[in-house]
Amino acid sequence: MEELIAKRYLKAIKQRSNAQAMEDMALIFSVLAKAFDNEKFNQIINNPDVSKDQKSEILLAAVKSAGYKDVENLIKLLAENNRISIIPAIAEVMRKDIAQTKKIYNGIVYSDSAIDSKVIEDLGNGLGGRFDSKISLEFVKDDFSGIKVDVEDLGVEIGFSKARVNSQMIEHIIKAI
Secondary structure (H helix, E strand, O other): OHHHHHHHHHHHHHHHOOHHHHHHHHHHHHHHHHHOOOHHHHHHHOOOOOOHHHHHHHHHHHHHHHOOHHHHHHHHHHHHOOOHHHHHHHHHHHHHHHHHHHOEEEEEEEEOOOOOHHHHHHHHHHHHHHOOOEEEEEEEEOOOOEEEEEEHHHOEEEEEEHHHHHHHHHHHHHHHO
């Protein structure tokens, strides 16, 4: 639900902003979104005894130095409509939109054994060529027996399981006999 609401705000922001302003605002909102990871911050923002104006002032003080009136106006609007809690969703929707516009994506490579950084880079370049994008991959050691590549923003997940490859080789050999 929050994502749908965030997309509506994003649509309005995009109509008023150029690409550079969008990137700057996405950075501001991602910093604000990180504040929601702080328990004390959430206690203040979710406290019914704190007025909408006070919540708005707290957030406005955090973004004042950035000097973006559109961001300040959006924060005031969110506070008026009791929608401050969707700021993390707005940050994520903005990040995804910018990635889609610039065709630059990040992904994760999972495996139970270490993979050379050159192989990961080649894998990212190969996938990037396939999707006409630039894909940066990061290695994460996992207990997946094989290799799994996940580029969430593109909706791509590719997996090669050692057990499955071995069973397919055995089936092929048996059929050949």
